[in-house]
Amino acid sequence: MNSEAACRDQILLILGAWGMPADKAERVAEALVWADLRGVASHGISMLTEYDSRRQGGRINMAAVPAILRQTPVSALVDGDGGMGHPAAHLAMSLAIEKAKANGVGVVVVRNSSHFGALGHYTELAALADLIGIATTSVSGITAAPTGGAAARFGTDPFSFAAPSADGKTFLLDMATTTVARGKVRNRGNENLHCPPGWVLTPEGLPSTDPNAPFNGGFLTSLGGSLEGASYKGYGLAAMVNILSSCLAGSTLITDPMHLKQPWGQDIAHFFMTIDPTLFRESGEFEQSVEIFSNALRATPPADPAVPVQVAGDPERARMEERRTKGIPIAPGLRSKLIAIAAEAGTPWLLY
């Protein structure tokens, strides 16, 4: 098990060796540790392996300095300078928070960026400032077919919404618009289990339960899983995510042949929005309503008495409380990879 501080230090050492300025590297470290602490291993320190291969492939400007291209009292357009997404996303959400505090609402979009960690990290920043936070981002991997389609046009295309609660238990929804992520399908295959109906499609766009399908020319589904399961809704949300991110920022569309191939970088785009509830309610009233509503949902009689109904953000909060005490585990396979990365970067290895 590893402490938050040790994980952070390890990440900072590696990013520093890769040439990233310390203040920017700090943003990456806090985003990755945020995810690992909450059990979102897919968006934690494991991302260093992906960042390393992108960096080595010349697809990330490690010396990037995000800049504000234009702004109004309620909006800003940020250029990520082809760098890691985390500093650009942090700048953007900070601007959105500042603008909502001053003028009630903030909308900030980022172009020319890349992966920024978990969306929930940024929308939570808004909630911690007593604001509603919304975030979307375009993605690099193309894995999901639109409803009725036999070709991939989308990635996980995530969406996040956060709202502050009077008891501090932030309502925090952070969801891919696919039914499940590729990793979850791969895990089924590793255990020689079929997928439930609705997770994957064959290369012909037909329903399948074969966990190898998405790795053999097939696709993930949009949330809903099938036409009968209303996957056109998940597909519609995925399209919305791309419109709010890429179309609004003027970045390369995921459907463009130049997706990920632009000379200036990955050109991933993000969207951040904040709303101050005191535009409509007296100070603290909104947070009280969110608490009452969340507690009413938690009090729903459960189908299985052993499994209480939870609210978005509850599972990750429980995990965080546990890991704050017990530490963050790193699985053996990942550890070997990270040790190799640290060695290649010429930095000490601090973790277990």
Place this chain on the structure above:
Amino acid sequence: MNSEAACRDQILLILGAWGMPADKAERVAEALVWADLRGVASHGISMLTEYDSRRQGGRINMAAVPAILRQTPVSALVDGDGGMGHPAAHLAMSLAIEKAKANGVGVVVVRNSSHFGALGHYTELAALADLIGIATTSVSGITAAPTGGAAARFGTDPFSFAAPSADGKTFLLDMATTTVARGKVRNRGNENLHCPPGWVLTPEGLPSTDPNAPFNGGFLTSLGGSLEGASYKGYGLAAMVNILSSCLAGSTLITDPMHLKQPWGQDIAHFFMTIDPTLFRESGEFEQSVEIFSNALRATPPADPAVPVQVAGDPERARMEERRTKGIPIAPGLRSKLIAIAAEAGTPWLLY
């Protein structure tokens, strides 16, 4: 078949007889005809039967005059005066459009309102003004159980997102956050067909394919249909819809024992938001990106060569073009009910 004008006139006659001021009734008529023209029969003239029973039950103030309670350059809070939701929603979206045109963004919430027709009618107004439009509303019926729950805590809790396209084919997503609507389940029962897995739950909160389940103590599911199908995402979206609508407006929560029972009316709440894309792009560029993106999605190789991939808004646009020429059908059962309503209101019957 009936012309748009005839449907509108029939609705205006009945609402006038019910005591609704002409300018307010106009908003109801345009919203209902908008839906019927697009084949969304559940939100068209059929709603008069529901409005009639709510009115007769004293739950709608037909003389309501919506009012702005407070506003800033980018926001407003509207009180619906316990009336029909359509005039309040139209006022709110008009304000949101005006504010985005002047200051880039508009967020308007409505309290003390009721059913306002289809959300897409209002988000389309934003798109027609070259803005992004978002809308949510709380609802009256409580039909869906949260993931893992054995009691209804949600309704259809719809969400809509619209974006203008350079070719005029507005991207228009308008979706319930349940997998399907009650009407779709009832239709299965009427034809003695089972539901597909994932549509309904037993009173114990267990998966079922019995189309009578939601009418015999059972529930609808959130989008995703089951835990394995990631229904916690649809559940999270439903909660978001209630937070943006009821919590932000300070209206009665759907989980409150006083839901629909407040002395001042139904107290349904709405949320509307607009964003001007020229905050980030040059005039017309965003619309061009939306067109290019939508066309790329439509060009996806289809799983069934006879069924091309569509984009949100396409099916309703096709239906509208057909009905603009051929007229709007009214099914016999509905016609009898509407004839009785017109007779009771003492107005002529104009339709077929």
